[in-house]
Amino acid sequence: MPDKMPDVDEKLLTSYPTKPLLDKKFRPNAVKSIIQTILNEELSGKQYDAEQSPKMCQFKCILCVLELNYSRYKIIAQVLIGEQRGEGVRMATRCLWDAEADNYATQTFMSDSLFCVAVAYGVYYY
DSSP: OSSOOOOOOOHHHHOSSSSOGOOOOOHHHHHHHHHHHHHHHHHHHHHOTTTTTTGGSSSHHHHHHHHOTTTTTEEEEEEEEEOSSSSSOOOOOOOOOOOTTTTEEEEEEEEEEEEEEEEEEEEEEO
């Protein structure tokens, strides 16, 4: 048996990122503006339809946030669309995460026919 390990570059052993770099962190304000643009484009002038509404925005939100190139982040989008009846809605989420690396952005849209609450989560892969 060899006494010595095969040659391994020490840089590779210590270069695994355990925290995102400051300029690569999930930025809620940038994501909020993207989500607001998507909601305005997709929902303005639309009528509430129970069959089509769930499919309207979620996939597009994820794709547009992915274009920001947050490396090593899992992007999760939750979009709630409902019929506007003049009633209140309360939405809550709970997350177990690293407050230094993970974050979220939320945005709402309302029209005469429907309301929408969209949340995008950026969870860092360790």
